[in-house]
Amino acid sequence: MKQALYRRQFLQFLAASPLFAAEDPKDMKDVFNVMDFEAKARVAIPPAHFGYLSTGVDDDSTLRANRAAFNKVYLRPRRMVDISKIDTSVTLFGESWPTPIIIAPAGSQKAYHPEGESATARAAAAADHLQILSTITSTPIEEVAKLHKRKIWYQLYPTNVWALTERMVRRAEAVGSPTLVITVDTQGGRNTETEARSYNLDSRDCSVCHPAPKMGRKGRRPIVMFEGFPLDSLSTANPAQNWETIRKFRQLTKMKIVLKGLETAEDARLAVEHGIDGIVVSNHGGRASDSTLGTLDVLPEIVAAVNGKMPILIDGGFRRGTDIFKAMAIGASAVCIGRPYLWALGAYGQPGVAKVLEILTREFRLAMTQCGTTSISAINKSHIGFHN
16 A cells, blocks of 8 residues: 555656656757766756766765876877778677677666666667666666666675675576676765755655655665665665675675775785686776775776786776777776766666767777777777876
8 A cells, every 4th residue: 555655656756857857869969979968967857866876975086086087098099900890899707798888887777767777778788788787776687687688797785784685696696697796895885975965956855756764865765676674774885894705705606706896906916816706996986985096097007916817897987989998908808887878868768878878889989990909809008198
């Protein structure tokens, strides 16, 4: 009875919400790059939700550092190379993908569009991009997995309740997910001031949309992967996690284990020593710690520390195909895209996500041709330089 009431209230809320003011998918003639989606998303997405999407931590300096890092690197074009055939494909854990562009895990996507993760999955499947699903998905993993023609990866917050953590791993295994991406950069909590300020700009009754007030300010949408567990003492952060926790995961599952949120050579070497299968160089899109370097800035030391022993993925501020090329030249195996596809999802739904993937793929391919690199393996440090 209570769920039915919430559903009716939620539908009434949506009817008057900016979420139903999304742009006509046919009208993207003025979208030339992925940044163009941000202004459209700001109009389409409710203020508090857009603030959550936009926030960094503290002064947002790490958020800005992610973008600033790309301006320190320049391309070194090569000429007189036969570029009539370009192969943008990559291989991760023995599985080939047509591009190194990955859909990064991002929670609560129904906060941006009513179809949420389902729309994202359909767009990713249509263009054959790897998708990593968030613990905080607003659509059950079973539904998302059915929509993607390939096996999705699952991003895990190791909660402070091991029974719940184990159950989420089992659900990922049950849908055939081959890789568990464990986020390790938020166990100490975070101070999201930009998000907090955005709440003051939103006059809506959030309890209608988010009937779970114990989960945070003005309530939060119930987390579908936590269904059945009491919320009072539950946290997505586990302050006690350490390298011994990784041993427990090794005993728990046969999935590949990737650590998301490493930013130093020291931790990268420890990951190698502990038999981790892969790394995502990440500062949570500037949402973990403030006053840190951009992820592209720290990528060289991590590549050196790993020394080819495992794949290295990276996220944080990627907006152009040239950004992707720079990361690949430094030594990344693939690149995870976050905010651009969420802006597009909020503004246009599935067609918007598809457009972002199309733009970035086209731009990346163009960067490869300009530098005379006809395959991913041909991209190396000789194709970039660093400003003094």
